[in-house]
Amino acid sequence: MRSYLLLLLFVMAGLVVAFAPLPVQPIMPQERTFRIEARQFAYSPSEIEVNPGDRVTIQLVSTDVVHGLYIDGYGISVEADPGQSATLTFIANKSGSFRVRCNVTCGAMHPFMIGKFTVGTNDWFYRSMGLAMLGVVSIFPLSSFLTQRKKKEERSGAGD
Amino acid sequence: MSRIELTGNPFVKSALKNRWPQLAVFIVMLAGYLFAILAGLVGTQVGSHNFSIVFVWIAWWAILILVAVPFFGRGWCAVCPIPLPGEWLQRGAVLHPPRKKPKWFNLRWPRAFRNIWLQNISFLLLALFSSVLLTTPNITGIVLAGMLFAAIGLSTVFERRAFCRYLCPVGGFIGLYSQTAPVELRIKDKQVCATCEGKPCYNGSANGYGCPWDVFPGGLTKNTYCGLCMECIRTCPHDNIAVNLRPFSADLARPSTRMDEAFKAFIMLGSAMIYAGVLLGPWGALKDAAYNVGTSAWFIYAAVFLGVIFVIMPSLFALCISRFENLNAFKKRFATLSTSLIPLGLMFWVAFSLSFVLTNATYIFASLSDPLGFGWNLFGTANVTWQPMLTSILAPGQTLALVGGLIWSARTAQKAANEAKTSLIPVIVYCFITTLVMLWLLL
Amino acid sequence: MNRSELLSRILITAGIFLAVGTPLLFRMRTPIIHAHMAENGGWSPEIIQAEVGKPLQLRLTSDDAMHGFAVGQMDMDAVDVEPGKVTDVTLTFDKPGIYTFFCTRWCGLNHWRMRGTIEVSGSSADSEPVPEPALSEVAVPLYVTLNLDIDAPHESPIIPSGQPSTIRGQQLAADLEISRFNNPDFYRANSPYQLFEELDSTDLSDSEKWDVVSYIWESNTTTEALANGKQLYAQNCAACHGENGAGDGVFADDLQAAGEASMQTMNGSMDMSMQTPVDFTDSKRMLGASPALLQGKILRGGMGTGMPMWGSIFTKEQIWGLIAYLYSFQFEYQGEIQ
Numbered sequence: 001m002r003s004y005l006l007l008l009l010f011v012m013a014g015l016v017v018a019f020a021p022l023p024v025q026p027i028m029p030q031e032r033t034f035r036i037e038a039r040q041f042a043y044s045p046s047e048i049e050v051n052p053g054d055r056v057t058i059q060l061v062s063t064d065v066v067h068g069l070y071i072d073g074y075g076i077s078v079e080a081d082p083g084q085s086a087t088l089t090f091i092a093n094k095s096g097s098f099r100v101r102c103n104v105t106c107g108a109m110h111p112f113m114i115g116k117f118t119v120g121t122n123d124w125f126y127r128s129m130g131l132a133m134l135g136v137v138s139i140f141p142l143s144s145f146l147t148q149r150k151k152k153e154e155r156s157g158a159g160d
Numbered sequence: 161m162s163r164i165e166l167t168g169n170p171f172v173k174s175a176l177k178n179r180w181p182q183l184a185v186f187i188v189m190l191a192g193y194l195f196a197i198l199a200g201l202v203g204t205q206v207g208s209h210n211f212s213i214v215f216v217w218i219a220w221w222a223i224l225i226l227v228a229v230p231f232f233g234r235g236w237c238a239v240c241p242i243p244l245p246g247e248w249l250q251r252g253a254v255l256h257p258p259r260k261k262p263k264w265f266n267l268r269w270p271r272a273f274r275n276i277w278l279q280n281i282s283f284l285l286l287a288l289f290s291s292v293l294l295t296t297p298n299i300t301g302i303v304l305a306g307m308l309f310a311a312i313g314l315s316t317v318f319e320r321r322a323f324c325r326y327l328c329p330v331g332g333f334i335g336l337y338s339q340t341a342p343v344e345l346r347i348k349d350k351q352v353c354a355t356c357e358g359k360p361c362y363n364g365s366a367n368g369y370g371c372p373w374d375v376f377p378g379g380l381t382k383n384t385y386c387g388l389c390m391e392c393i394r395t396c397p398h399d400n401i402a403v404n405l406r407p408f409s410a411d412l413a414r415p416s417t418r419m420d421e422a423f424k425a426f427i428m429l430g431s432a433m434i435y436a437g438v439l440l441g442p443w444g445a446l447k448d449a450a451y452n453v454g455t456s457a458w459f460i461y462a463a464v465f466l467g468v469i470f471v472i473m474p475s476l477f478a479l480c481i482s483r484f485e486n487l488n489a490f491k492k493r494f495a496t497l498s499t500s501l502i503p504l505g506l507m508f509w510v511a512f513s514l515s516f517v518l519t520n521a522t523y524i525f526a527s528l529s530d531p532l533g534f535g536w537n538l539f540g541t542a543n544v545t546w547q548p549m550l551t552s553i554l555a556p557g558q559t560l561a562l563v564g565g566l567i568w569s570a571r572t573a574q575k576a577a578n579e580a581k582t583s584l585i586p587v588i589v590y591c592f593i594t595t596l597v598m599l600w601l602l603l
Numbered sequence: 604m605n606r607s608e609l610l611s612r613i614l615i616t617a618g619i620f621l622a623v624g625t626p627l628l629f630r631m632r633t634p635i636i637h638a639h640m641a642e643n644g645g646w647s648p649e650i651i652q653a654e655v656g657k658p659l660q661l662r663l664t665s666d667d668a669m670h671g672f673a674v675g676q677m678d679m680d681a682v683d684v685e686p687g688k689v690t691d692v693t694l695t696f697d698k699p700g701i702y703t704f705f706c707t708r709w710c711g712l713n714h715w716r717m718r719g720t721i722e723v724s725g726s727s728a729d730s731e732p733v734p735e736p737a738l739s740e741v742a743v744p745l746y747v748t749l750n751l752d753i754d755a756p757h758e759s760p761i762i763p764s765g766q767p768s769t770i771r772g773q774q775l776a777a778d779l780e781i782s783r784f785n786n787p788d789f790y791r792a793n794s795p796y797q798l799f800e801e802l803d804s805t806d807l808s809d810s811e812k813w814d815v816v817s818y819i820w821e822s823n824t825t826t827e828a829l830a831n832g833k834q835l836y837a838q839n840c841a842a843c844h845g846e847n848g849a850g851d852g853v854f855a856d857d858l859q860a861a862g863e864a865s866m867q868t869m870n871g872s873m874d875m876s877m878q879t880p881v882d883f884t885d886s887k888r889m890l891g892a893s894p895a896l897l898q899g900k901i902l903r904g905g906m907g908t909g910m911p912m913w914g915s916i917f918t919k920e921q922i923w924g925l926i927a928y929l930y931s932f933q934f935e936y937q938g939e940i941q
Binding site for chain 1: 207291295439441443445447519520546548551552556567570588591592595596603
């Protein structure tokens with residue numbers, strides 16, 4: 001009986017770790033500008049970080065062929081020819097870590113031309129770490145729960 | 161262990177025994193495979209708009225790693241077209257065994273190679289060139305054609321499906337992971353096999369061919385080497401073979417002690433992590449190194465790749481589980497405990513593939529209408545623009561897969577450690593750390 | 604062999620034929636022009652045949668990055684040539700001759716070398732045969748007529764301290780007799796410095812003279828020409844010469860590196876090897892250059908440097924507009940250059 005409760009506790013803990021809202025540190029939103037150079041097949045800088053609520057301007061400068069810049073999660077994009085840089089301005093209202101991808105076919109490794117855009121902290125990663133820890137520890141009550149259930153089944157089977 | 165016999169249903173059984181449904185699937189698969197080869201060689205060399213890249217590395221790979229392997233084990237092998245032309249030649253027939261069998265060499269596969277080391281190597285060969293392979297249509301076309309001709313050639317020299325059993329790079333890991341699947345092919349009653357004369361399931365009969373996978377169905381205890389080709393169901397005169405539904409990862413309750421399989425687990429675990437870092441990460445220098453085959457950067461990349469897989473990961477594992485004992489006992493424990501890495505490896509590949517597939521699935525719609533990049537528009541979808549799909553569920557999905565895999569592997573380790581009379585903590589620590597690394601690489 | 608075996612073999616063979624035959628058949632029947640980055644071969648084929656009056660249907664695709672297609676000195680909108688997709692273009696030619704087609708979207712350092720020719724044969728639509736133009740009537744670039752050595756240095760000895768302004772110049776010029784200078788013939792044949800010198804006869808200060816130069820320079824063009832020039836610059840020049848004209852475009856470093864490695868030099872010396880792109884904000888060089896000299900450079904190209912030749916691509920009108928825009932890096936023009 002006890003392991004059943006313990007297991008339930010783990011599941012609840014898992015839900016808390018996954019979904020409980022974290023206290024948000026209020027930081028004044030700023031204007032942030034980034035000049036990102038795109039080449040076959042990488043961005044430079046390839047990782048940028050802002051705070052939630054910042055007004056972000058990305059100036060895309062292509063240095064060899066026409067490239068694009070698309071932000072997962074936001075679904076916005078911009079494209080630039082070499083010699084004609086383009087800007088994308090938006091408010092970083094979604095927190096987390098988002099992949100930045102090229103959305104103009106620019107050569108063989110185009111599907112893997114990827115950067116990273118982080119707004120605030122990568123909460124989901126830390127939650128996942130927590131879930132992994134919980135998961136690993138939970139196998140102990142899980143196994144005793146399963147063996148107890150098995151024993152119960154065998155007992156009731158033998159009783160018939 | 162509770163099992164539900166799927167072949168107990170007469171419709172299922174006749175569908176599997178009848179050669180026509182299988183043939184229909186074979187024809188579609190073979191035509192698709194040949195079309196992919198031609199598309200790769202003759203169509204546009206822009207990968208994202210070529211049928212060979214889109215339908216092999218996005219569509220087929222997605223179905224394989226997300227559906228076929230986790231739920232059907234070696235289910236892909238059941239419909240794979242690669243062995244077919246060679247096998248038809250070898251058998252002298254497409255359907256039932258002919259009266260006159262053709263005279264091929266039918267050699268036994270050499271003893272020294274009757275393991276999965278060649279498959280480990282062939283998988284690694286593809287993996288080292290994967291950046292070029294995944295993005296270049298004519299290379300994909302050549303590799304697909306190469307596998308087809310290798311299978312045909314081997315079928316004319318060796319008996320049964322030598323390519324499938326001992327060479328196919330895909331079969332190596334499908335076999336390993338099929339141990340976790342909820343579908344199996346097993347005999348119903350051992351006694352029936354004991355008294356069976358001639359063993360037509362292995363030697364063939366007028367109704368069908370002997371197991372092309374060089375497996376004796378009567379002795380099948382794990383999914384690893386059974387390709388679900390259904391020949392034994394056709395040949396067994398005692399109706400003693402069944403396809404069952406069973407709990408997940410049933411085979412891992414009896415962990416293997418083979419080193420080739422143990423290293424396969426490390427190959428798959430390590431390459432998933434390297435792929436996640438190189439292909440899905442933001443580090444351009446790594447991608448350059450991986451793509452520019454032949455440069456010194458690529459040689460360093462290849463050396464690091466092989467080093468991680470053959471040296472770093474296995475030796476860290478060995479260190480974790482080490483204790484004072486003789487080499488043979490240690491090898492046995494090493495192999496036994498590394499089977500707990502199997503569910504984790506599968507989930508690593510699921511998590512990695514989810515990102516790649518959801519990001520690029522829209523290419524499938526465009527490619528359906530213009531498979532060769534010739535400007536066709538067969539179904540009106542040729543101009544569907546690239547747009548990642550379901551991005552909001554990607555991160556949660558990956559976490560679910562990885563944490564689920566971790567728990568699954570930890571449970572497997574628990575049982576394996578119990579059997580090997582050893583502590584499970586080191587294995588769990590190893591799984592936990594690799595899972596954290598994978599989470600960091602993907603999220 | 605029984606019937607079912609025969610049937611199955613027929614089905615298999617049919618499937619194989621379809622799968623293998625379809626791509627091969629359509630490959631043979633689909634003549635497509637492939638665009639590659641110049642480093643990978645450029646256009647293939649790069650010579651196309653056509654006939655006067657007969658519509659030429661072209662199918663274009665790219666095998667690597669985004670390219671574009673246009674025909675020089677022809678009134679057509681450029682089309683994008685996208686990787687893995689096919690663009691259809693139909694061209695009709697009125698006059699025979701050799702036309703140059705070129706890539707219109709930057710695709711690497713050697714993007715401008717991505718050119719091909721369309722050889723149009725046949726006779727004009729006119730019933731009368733086109734007479735051979737007399738040698739004296741063949742369009743000769745102005746710098747040749749003026750006997751300008753466009754490779755010689757052209758530094759202005761005096762440069763303004765601030766940016767000359769057209770608005771101030773216009774006010775100052777109201778009291779001056781400038782009809783001698785305020786016409787295309789003078790404008791095209793003289794550098795801003797030469798006009799500055801001519802203004803010595805007035806009693807204006809140096810900076811005031813530069814303001815008048817700015818005014819006269821802007822009056823010799825139109826807002827529309829400047830706007831077109833700006834667009835032409837952004838699409839064709841900025842990648843090397845910089846979005847703000849400072850010679851610091853994205854390919855400037857590569858040009859310098861290529862030059863140091865390049866064997867191509869004029870006169871066998873290193874003098875002209877792959878220079879870095881000209882800085883149009885450099886007053887010494889720009890104010891000493893006449894529009895005719897700039898036109899010469901643009902038409903003829905850099906002869907061993909990375910500067911392309913544009914003679915077959917842009918019309919005279921387009922080039923004068925571009926040149927007028929180049930001077931706007933020196934002068935504060937009053938028109939809004941859109």
